[in-house]
Amino acid sequence: MNDAVVWLTIFVLSVFVGVEVISKVSSTLHTPLMSGANAIHGIILLGAIIVTGTTDNTVAVVVGLVAIVLAAVNMVGGFVVTDRMLQMFVRRKRRPSAGTGPSSGAAGPDGGGAVR
Amino acid sequence: MSATPTWVQLVYLACAVCFILALKGLSGPRTARTGNLIGAAAAVVACAVPFFYLDLLHVPWILGAIVIGTAGGVFGAQRVQMTQMPQMVALFNGVGGGAAALVALLELHELAAPGHDAGWFILAATAFTIFVGSVSFAGSAVTFAKLQELLSSAPLVFPGLAVAFGVALVAGVGLSTQLVLDAAMWVGIVLCLVGLVFGLLLVLPVGGADVPIVISLLNAFTGLTVAAGGYVLDNVVLLVAGTLVGASGTFLTLLMARAMGRSVANILFGALKGGSTLGAGVASDRPVKSANPEDVAIMLGYADRVIIVPGYGLAVAQAQHGLRELVDVLLERGSEVDYAIHPVAGRMPGHMNVLLAEAQVPYEQLKEMDDINGEFKEADVVLVVGANDVVNPAARTSPGAPIYGMPILNVDEARHVVFMKRSMRPGFAGIENELLFEENTTLLFGDAKDSMGKLLNAVKAL
Numbered sequence: 001m002n003d004a005v006v007w008l009t010i011f012v013l014s015v016f017v018g019v020e021v022i023s024k025v026s027s028t029l030h031t032p033l034m035s036g037a038n039a040i041h042g043i044i045l046l047g048a049i050i051v052t053g054t055t056d057n058t059v060a061v062v063v064g065l066v067a068i069v070l071a072a073v074n075m076v077g078g079f080v081v082t083d084r085m086l087q088m089f090v091r092r093k094r095r096p097s098a099g100t101g102p103s104s105g106a107a108g109p110d111g112g113g114a115v116r
Numbered sequence: 117m118s119a120t121p122t123w124v125q126l127v128y129l130a131c132a133v134c135f136i137l138a139l140k141g142l143s144g145p146r147t148a149r150t151g152n153l154i155g156a157a158a159a160v161v162a163c164a165v166p167f168f169y170l171d172l173l174h175v176p177w178i179l180g181a182i183v184i185g186t187a188g189g190v191f192g193a194q195r196v197q198m199t200q201m202p203q204m205v206a207l208f209n210g211v212g213g214g215a216a217a218l219v220a221l222l223e224l225h226e227l228a229a230p231g232h233d234a235g236w237f238i239l240a241a242t243a244f245t246i247f248v249g250s251v252s253f254a255g256s257a258v259t260f261a262k263l264q265e266l267l268s269s270a271p272l273v274f275p276g277l278a279v280a281f282g283v284a285l286v287a288g289v290g291l292s293t294q295l296v297l298d299a300a301m302w303v304g305i306v307l308c309l310v311g312l313v314f315g316l317l318l319v320l321p322v323g324g325a326d327v328p329i330v331i332s333l334l335n336a337f338t339g340l341t342v343a344a345g346g347y348v349l350d351n352v353v354l355l356v357a358g359t360l361v362g363a364s365g366t367f368l369t370l371l372m373a374r375a376m377g378r379s380v381a382n383i384l385f386g387a388l389k390g391g392s393t394l395g396a397g398v399a400s401d402r403p404v405k406s407a408n409p410e411d412v413a414i415m416l417g418y419a420d421r422v423i424i425v426p427g428y429g430l431a432v433a434q435a436q437h438g439l440r441e442l443v444d445v446l447l448e449r450g451s452e453v454d455y456a457i458h459p460v461a462g463r464m465p466g467h468m469n470v471l472l473a474e475a476q477v478p479y480e481q482l483k484e485m486d487d488i489n490g491e492f493k494e495a496d497v498v499l500v501v502g503a504n505d506v507v508n509p510a511a512r513t514s515p516g517a518p519i520y521g522m523p524i525l526n527v528d529e530a531r532h533v534v535f536m537k538r539s540m541r542p543g544f545a546g547i548e549n550e551l552l553f554e555e556n557t558t559l560l561f562g563d564a565k566d567s568m569g570k571l572l573n574a575v576k577a578l
Contacts, residue, residue: 004235004237007347007355010352010355010356010359011343011347011355011359014343014355014356014359014360014363015359015362015363016363017136017360017363018139018359018360018361018362018363018364018367019363019364019367021136021139021140021143021360021364022139022140022142022143022364022367022368023367024143025142025143025144025368026143026144026145026484027375027457027459027465027466027469027484028145028457028466028469028482028484029142029143029144029145029148029466029469030368030372030459030464030465030466031201031205031462031464031465031466031467031469031470032142032148032152032466032470033139033142033143033148033364033368033466034205034331034332034335034365034368034464034465034466035201035204035205035208036138036139036142036148036151036152036155037139037142037335037339037360037361037364037365037368038205038208038209038212038335038338038361039152039155039156039159039208040135040138040139040155040159040339040357040360040361041209041212041216041335041338041339041341041342041357041358041361042159042208042212043135043159043162043163043342043353043354043357043358044212044215044216044219044341044342044345044354044358045159045163045182045185045215046162046163046165046166046351046353046354047216047219047342047345047346047349047351047354048215048218048219049163049166049167049172049178049182050166050170050172050349050351051219051222051223051226051349052174052177052178052181052222053166053170053172053173053174053175053178054170054172054173055173055222055225055226056173057225060222060225061173061174061177063218063221063222064218064219064222065174065177065178065180065181066181066218067214067215067218067219067222068178068181068182068185068215069181069182069184069185069188070185070211070212070214070215070218071185071211071212071215071216071219072181072182072184072185072186072188072189073185073186073188073189073192073208073211074189074208074209074211074212074215075159075163075189075212076185076186076189076190076193077188077189077190077192077193077204077208078189078193078205078208078212079152079155079156079159080189080190080193080194081192081193081196081201081204081205081208082142082152083149083152083153083156084193084194085198085201085470085473086148086149086152087149088470088473088474088476089145089148089149089469089470089473089479
């Protein structure tokens with residue numbers, strides 16, 4: 001197969017998977033779902049890292065670093081905020097134990113050093 | 117996919133699968149949190165990979181930038197109030213779109229280098245990423261400003277807007293074509309600027325109540341942008357993740373538009389056509405029946421069936437905790453109480469569920485619109501707190517109203533309706549609510565938190 005066709009195949013199949021996977025979502029979860037999907041496209045961070053790390057043009061590096069900052073805000077912020085919301089949904093499923101405030105400190109593996 | 121080692125490709129494949137699982141998980145209440153964490157883990161792993169197989173330059177700088185972005189993201193995510201969630205999502209979405217556009221510009225810089233002969237398909241994808249990424253960035257910025265009320269939430273229309281919109285679109289397509297024919301850096305930069313203008317023009321005319329749908333649409337845009345970026349960069353994980361978000365985001369947008377009884381085209385371009393009969397947003401001076409908390413307490417305290425309709429105003433006033441207490445007291449007194457949740461209650465679909473979850477309202481008490489709409493006839497009292505548009509019968513009766521056709525909660529069928537309102541100002545959509553002037557409607561004026569406290573004490577004292 002032609003390379004472009006391989007990519008097109010992946011694209012088309014992903015479209016169907018994307019629609020299929022969320023087709024039964026209840027409206028209760030629309031906000032966290034949107035926010036979670038939003039975090040997933042923060043993966044552009046990976047692209048930003050690669051382009052920045054493979055150029056030696058100073059202007060390009062600066063632009064790339066800006067892109068990295070923006071993408072990291074999108075990705076990390078997105079996952080953390082989604083987790084904060086979902087925590088509340090989970091908490092009330094189990095018995096609401098008194099005194100556990102919104103202790104969203106342990107927000108998952110995406111907290112500090114995203115890449116080490 | 118040529119020069120990439122096999123193990124890297126396999127890791128990327130695993131990450132792509134994890135993103136599918138993440139979305140799958142996010143669509144069910146029990147699996148949602150796990151789903152989100154799987155997605156986060158996959159994202160972190162995917163971003164770590166290039167450090168191990170590429171001889172990356174400027175590593176300290178890159179790590180520094182990641183730390184800054186991470187700190188900013190975590191800070192924002194921890195600090196944001198649940199009421200401000202729509203703005204936050206818009207903001208995160210915008211920066212993601214901006215990042216994608218910048219990445220594509222950098223890649224264009226490589227492609228435009230002499231001796232580099234890129235295929236037209238790659239260049240088309242690059243143009244797409246630059247343009248749509250900029251649109252998403254600028255559009256999200258406007259959305260943020262509207263929700264944060266830095267800009268008026270009313271549609272911003274000026275003469276010639278439709279023409280300007282058309283010109284920007286034609287310029288975008290023209291420049292993209294030019295970029296495919298001749299990969300020049302300046303074309304990319306101009307295309308980026310045109311994208312920014314187009315993004316502004318796209319969102320400015322969208323009215324307040326429709327802004328949430330636009331967030332979802334722009335989210336889908338950014339997803340597709342990232343997918344195209346993945347193709348340009350020869351990176352399968354970007355392609356899959358971006359496409360997943362693009363497809364599911366588009367689907368979600370259509371789902372929400374349907375819940376509001378509107379088409380996406382109508383939401384985006386309704387104001388451009390003119391003739392929008394948006395209300396002036398001023399308080400009416402027609403007579404209404406108002407009551408004090410003690411009167412309302414008696415109505416509630418002796419009702420068998422009570423339905424609560426919460427709206428954004430409830431959360432803004434931080435009255436949701438008081439409301440939960442009130443409901444607990446009413447339940448103890450033997451009333452049957454439920455919350456009726458409109459699909460677009462709050463400022464984002466599903467927003468109200470998040471806000472009530474924060475106040476630890478039990479899941480079972482929240483009823484979706486279709487489940488509870490038949491029960492309003494049976495209700496002795498409906499307490500509407502900080503909601504307006506979602507109970508406005510104008511959606512059924514006046515074809516000229518901007519919310520006409522939106523399914524609403526049939527509050528007008530109840531025996532008594534109590535509105536807790538700060539003032540007579542109309543809701544987010546800016547139209548007057550006839551229900552307020554009905555015979556069986558009572559208004560309880562005041563700050564929702566304040567009134568809720570008084571109401572709670574009055575009910576306890578019964």
